[in-house]
Amino acid sequence: MNEPAWNHRYLDANGIEIHYVRHGEGGLPLVLLHGWPEFWLVWRKNILPLAEGFDVVAPDLRGFGDTGKPGLPDPPSRLLDDMVEDLRGLADALGFEEFGVVSHDVGAYVAQGFARKYPDRLSGLFFFNCPYPGIGERWAEPDHINEIWYQSFNQQPWAAALVGENRKTCRLYIGHFLDHWAHEPGLFGEDLDVWVDNFMKPGSLQGGFNWYISTNEGRIKQIRDGGPELPKIEVPTRVLWGESDSVLKVEWADRLGDYFANCDFTPAPEAGHFVHYERPNLANQEIAEFFRAIR
Numbered sequence: 001m002n003e004p005a006w007n008h009r010y011l012d013a014n015g016i017e018i019h020y021v022r023h024g025e026g027g028l029p030l031v032l033l034h035g036w037p038e039f040w041l042v043w044r045k046n047i048l049p050l051a052e053g054f055d056v057v058a059p060d061l062r063g064f065g066d067t068g069k070p071g072l073p074d075p076p077s078r079l080l081d082d083m084v085e086d087l088r089g090l091a092d093a094l095g096f097e098e099f100g101v102v103s104h105d106v107g108a109y110v111a112q113g114f115a116r117k118y119p120d121r122l123s124g125l126f127f128f129n130c131p132y133p134g135i136g137e138r139w140a141e142p143d144h145i146n147e148i149w150y151q152s153f154n155q156q157p158w159a160a161a162l163v164g165e166n167r168k169t170c171r172l173y174i175g176h177f178l179d180h181w182a183h184e185p186g187l188f189g190e191d192l193d194v195w196v197d198n199f200m201k202p203g204s205l206q207g208g209f210n211w212y213i214s215t216n217e218g219r220i221k222q223i224r225d226g227g228p229e230l231p232k233i234e235v236p237t238r239v240l241w242g243e244s245d246s247v248l249k250v251e252w253a254d255r256l257g258d259y260f261a262n263c264d265f266t267p268a269p270e271a272g273h274f275v276h277y278e279r280p281n282l283a284n285q286e287i288a289e290f291f292r293a294i295r
Contacts, residue, residue: 004048013089014082016068020059020090024051028123028291029096031087032058035105036208037174039065039198041191045280046102046287053288057094061106062086063207065198072210079214084113091121100291104128104276105248106211115233124294125237126287128275129248134255136227139219147247150177151219154212160205170205171196181273183244188277232261238290239263240283242271264290 006021021040030050032043040058050056060067062083073082087110091099100123103111108130115122139148153159163173174195178188188195199205222228237260241250256263268275268282276283 004044006047010066011090011093013093014085016062016070016086018059018062018068018086018090019066020057021047022055022057022094023047024054024056027051027054028295029055029057029091029094029099030287030291031091031096031099031101032056033087033101033103033107033110034058034061034064035107036064036211037177037195037199038105039204041194041198042104042274042277044191046276046284049280049284050287054100054291057090059090061110063210064204066201069203069207072214076210076214077217079210080109080113083110084117087114088118088121097121098123100124100126102126102128102276102287105131105273108132109215112233115235116231119233119235122235124291125233125235126290127237127239128283129241129245129250129273130239130253130256131248132256132259133222133227133230134258135222135248135252136255137223137225138249138252140223144249151212151216154209155216159209164200164205167196167200170199174199178274181245181247183242183270183272183278187274227255227258230259232259234261236294237263238286239265240268240275240286241265242268242273242275242278244270244272247273 007023009022010017010019034040034042040060043058047056047058063069073079098121101111108127111125115125164170175192179185239253239256241253243250250267253265256265268279271278
């Protein structure tokens with residue numbers, strides 16, 4: 001991979017040091033929030049094209065990449081609240097009074113939490129394959145149960161030691177998800193060594209696994225009782241969902257209207273879990289058009 005000259009930066013916010021990459025200062029701010037097993041570099045095909053018209057910031061979430069890894073809060077379920085406040089602190093430190101969020105996977109939970117707490121700070125929400133409460137008990141349907149085994153594995157106290165035993169074990173584990181969840185296996189091949197480098201850094205595997213520990217109670221409740229009734233998020237929302245995603249099924253978009261008051265949904269053909277990485281031209285075009293239209 002020929003790496004551009006990324007603008008790596010750090011700032012202190014909400015009690016931790018946040019690492020982020022920033023390009024395109026001066027435009028409408030867009031914050032890109034990654035998922036698991038990822039870090040800021042999953043946006044490498046999006047940052048520079050979007051920076052032609054936007055002020056693009058791609059941070060590593062708490063526990064991931066080169067951002068601080070303070071461990072789980074007490075109680076662990078508070079981790080999402082901490083991540084929401086990390087985003088607020090990042091935006092405040094950068095002087096973003098109003099900004100857009102582009103998110104995926106773990107980042108999508110953070111974006112929804114932020115939208116519920118600080119809706120006036122957001123110009124819009126753009127999601128890829130959005131995990132939202134309307135999925136409910138379908139997470140554990142018989143034909144899907146084999147897809148979510150990792151959510152239990154990642155909570156084991158020995159999981160990080162086992163996966164991180166050496167580069168080969170890390171590559172096998174992380175590479176499995178990058179292959180299995182994509183429309184085209186092997187697409188991450190040119191970046192896989194960089195992914196392994198990232199997750200072999202001290203604390204990076206456990207930092208990502210902590211997300212699953214923190215959300216387990218809520219996940220079990222949702223599987224048992226279905227999606228909770230919540231006030232609809234009023235922020236303008238766009239969802240682009242990969243048709244080939246095996247872990248977040250595109251048909252689960254059917255209840256978006258129950259949780260988002262102003263939501264435009266489109267399936268993305270020939271894309272799996274990582275639409276922004278798998279079909280970057282489509283993703284960049286859709287993101288730019290959405291945020292330009294609501295300015």
